[in-house]
Amino acid sequence: MLEISSLNKVYESPGRRVEAISSITFEVGTGELVCVVGPSGCGKTTLLRCVAGLLPVSAGQVRVAGTPVTGPPPSMAVVFQEYGRSLFPWMTVRQNVELPLKEKRLPAARRRELVADSLAAVGLGDAADAHPWQLSGGMQQRVAIARAVAYEPQVLLMDEPFAAVDAQTRADLEDLILRLWRELGVTTLFVTHDIDEAVYLGQRVIVLSSSPTVIMEDLKIELPPERDQLITRSLPQFGELRGHVYRQIQRARGTR
């Protein structure tokens, strides 16, 4: 579904040249959930923005379902870390979720159905007429997730979506993503700086080196498919995997 081939990204401005990504190649199969981790500043956000078609690549290519990405593809939805800035404060929750569906030119009845279903799926059926600023941070991020899900994307991209919420909310949102991913079977690329989160959510974890970035490891997560915050995290394999990824990231930081 998603092919990233020899992706290179250089930021150039007068007197400054930053090679954020040296060369990255990987694929995400249809219906897979792949997490990307790496040291701070290694280019995780840059990679995600290139995949989303929000930033031009300097070399290489991104393809979605075989089609090269040259701008934001209509088949993708992105959830960002800054939910406060990604929702329109003057619109209600319902209007925020409906907006991309209007851009997709869906008929009103279908839009109403998708908005109601997605808000119910994230547990916000009662908040449709509230404004985002009347909701907690975790609830706002659930609105952003509902908006992405209602859009029925082929590919869901998430950039540190839970970095700004408290630990309990974060655990709830992680489980929400796992449930929606299972129900919808949507191909998901999830960027996080949190090693535990990556191992808990991912079927694979891609570990990036520090900048200029390459892939240090593409690790298959051999944990039981049913994940549970208490049971999964207390499995010996979970501890081994997180220890392994932690050591890789320490290595990556050492090679800076």
Ligand SMILES: Nc1ncnc2c1ncn2[C@@H]1O[C@H](COP(=O)(O)OP(=O)(O)OP(=O)(O)O)[C@@H](O)[C@H]1O
């Ligand atoms: N617009 C830009 N112009 C110039 N350099 C940039 C720009 N955006 C990012 N960079 C540089 O690219 C590199 C990668 O940044 P990026 O934000 O993608 O990393 P990250 O892994 O997401 O970081 P963090 O984990 O701290 O959020 C950094 O060296 C950063 O300074």
